[in-house]
Amino acid sequence: MSRFFRSVGTRLSLALLLVVAAALGIVYLAVVPSLQTNLEDARLTQLAGAVTHLVPEATDATNDCCMDDFVETSARDVGARVMIFETTAVPGGPTVGSPIADSSVASPSHAEPTDDRIATKALQSGDVAQGFVAEGGVHYAEAAVPYNGGAHVLLVRDSLESQLGSVHLVQRRVLFSAGGALLIALLLGYGGAWIFARRIRRLERAADRIAAGEFDEPVHDSGGDELGDLAAAFDRMRTRLAQLDDARREFVANASHELRTPLFSLSGFLELLDDEEIDEPTRREFLESMRDQVDRLTKLASDLLDLTRLDAGRLRVESESIDLSALGRDLVEEFGPAATGLEHDLEHEGEGAIALGDELRVLQIGRILVENAIRHTPPGTPVRVRTLARGGNAVLEVEDAGEGIAPERQEQLFERFFRLDGTRASGSGLGLAIARQLAELMDGSVTVESAPGRTVFALVLPMAVRQEQVDERLAVLD
Numbered sequence: 204m205s206r207f208f209r210s211v212g213t214r215l216s217l218a219l220l221l222v223v224a225a226a227l228g229i230v231y232l233a234v235v236p237s238l239q240t241n242l243e244d245a246r247l248t249q250l251a252g253a254v255t256h257l258v259p260e261a262t263d264a265t266n267d268c269c270m271d272d273f274v275e276t277s278a279r280d281v282g283a284r285v286m287i288f289e290t291t292a293v294p295g296g297p298t299v300g301s302p303i304a305d306s307s308v309a310s311p312s313h314a315e316p317t318d319d320r321i322a323t324k325a326l327q328s329g330d331v332a333q334g335f336v337a338e339g340g341v342h343y344a345e346a347a348v349p350y351n352g353g354a355h356v357l358l359v360r361d362s363l364e365s366q367l368g369s370v371h372l373v374q375r376r377v378l379f380s381a382g383g384a385l386l387i388a389l390l391l392g393y394g395g396a397w398i399f400a401r402r403i404r405r406l407e408r409a410a411d412r413i414a415a416g417e418f419d420e421p422v423h424d425s426g427g428d429e430l431g432d433l434a435a436a437f438d439r440m441r442t443r444l445a446q447l448d449d450a451r452r453e454f455v456a457n458a459s460h461e462l463r464t465p466l467f468s469l470s471g472f473l474e475l476l477d478d479e480e481i482d483e484p485t486r487r488e489f490l491e492s493m494r495d496q497v498d499r500l501t502k503l504a505s506d507l508l509d510l511t512r513l514d515a516g517r518l519r520v521e522s523e524s525i526d527l528s529a530l531g532r533d534l535v536e537e538f539g540p541a542a543t544g545l546e547h548d549l550e551h552e553g554e555g556a557i558a559l560g561d562e563l564r565v566l567q568i569g570r571i572l573v574e575n576a577i578r579h580t581p582p583g584t585p586v587r588v589r590t591l592a593r594g595g596n597a598v599l600e601v602e603d604a605g606e607g608i609a610p611e612r613q614e615q616l617f618e619r620f621f622r623l624d625g626t627r628a629s630g631s632g633l634g635l636a637i638a639r640q641l642a643e644l645m646d647g648s649v650t651v652e653s654a655p656g657r658t659v660f661a662l663v664l665p666m667a668v669r670q671e672q673v674d675e676r677l678a679v680l681d
Contacts, residue, residue, distance in 0.1 A: 253281045261355070284306050285305075288358060527558050557667045607657065
């Protein structure tokens with residue numbers, strides 16, 4: 204039960220009910236009291252006009268001593284009780300007593316009222332007076348006027364029960380209609396809120412499925428409102444999480460394979476080394492192979508650590524001026540022996556270019572590009588490390604004369620664990636993925652252009668202004 208009252212549908216329907224109730228209350232307060240006031244004022248105005256109109260006839264009737272006939276005839280014409288009072292002089296001023304002619308009684312002995320407030324007011328003011336009085340729980344509207352020099356007062360009285368009856372009828376109908384409107388608002392509000400809440404519950408179930416790792420069922424909502432937009436956002440999130448989950452599974456599988464291969468190789472070499480009859484040259488060969496596998500494991504661990512930091516956004520890069528020409532020469536010097544061993548002609552060429560970035564990370568990217576060039580191209584082909592300025596950027600290019608890469612495979616090169624040859628013997632397939640992400644962290648990029656006999660990988664970075672150039676410009680301005 205408590206959940207029912209806490210539900211969105213119940214709260215929305217109750218909110219709608221309160222709004223409708225408030226609106227109906229405002230309508231009731233604006234209509235019923237004003238209606239009653241208008242009806243009473245209208246009747247009072249009619250009586251005031253009638254009593255003024257009857258003054259000449261009342262004067263004649265009083266002088267002719269036919270007041271009873273006058274009040275009866277006037278009562279029928281006006282539709283109200285007509286009375287004539289005779290004034291009496293008292294120390295406090297003239298006043299009225301009981302009526303001497305009354306359309307509602309057979310004789311003056313049964314006449315009422317005595318000392319009528321409105322008649323006394325008219326007598327004292329010498330003009331028409333009007334107002335409301337209550338006697339015996341009944342409300343009346345009265346209008347009075349003195350005549351014959353103040354010797355008599357003509358009073359017209361009418362009960363307000365008919366007007367109040369009309370007001371009560373309107374009041375009952377308004378209340379009845381308000382009750383019906385509230386019931387309809389409650390039903391419609393709860394129905395609409397239930398439909399709205401059902402859409403929310405569908406989104407809740409979809410969120411639970413996504414949280415449980417179930418990404419197969421799409422999230423759909425046909426509404427074109429904010430909930431529809433939220434459902435579309437949920438579906439985009441589902442798709443993205445499914446892609447990330449697939450990438451995670453593939454990454455774990457590939458990483459496990461990459462780790463298992465050198466470990467299995469090391470295990471085999473260790474078993475072979477247990478053989479006491481193994482000769483020394485073979486032992487040294489085994490140790491060299493084991494050292495290569497350890498280096499491979501170390502590089503793989505370093506690459507995985509870099510990828511983890513990149514994915515978590517915890518890898519930070521510096522922003523400093525870098526002489527790409529000097530860095531290119533360092534790369535040629537570093538990889539010279541390896542290139543010679545693989546029968547490659549490794550050279551540096553190009554002009555000076557000052558880039559803006561992190562020198563250690565730029566060197567790491569350069570190593571990845573040069574190592575790929577000398578390892579994955581046929582022996583005897585040249586490799587060139589070139590630095591240049593182009594289009595406002597500083598560029599480090601590594602060009603080889605290999606077989607080339609098909610256009611449809613070029614973007615796949617930057618996917619994790621991807622290798623063109625389909626084998627896992629020559630590297631982990633993480634280098635280019637790391638290189639591109641590092642370049643993007645430095646507001647740069649890594650691109651590839653390839654055709655048969657020529658492949659160029661380029662690291663493009665923002666160009667930095669040398670301090671000497673800044674000093675020269677400042678000197679010119681001075």
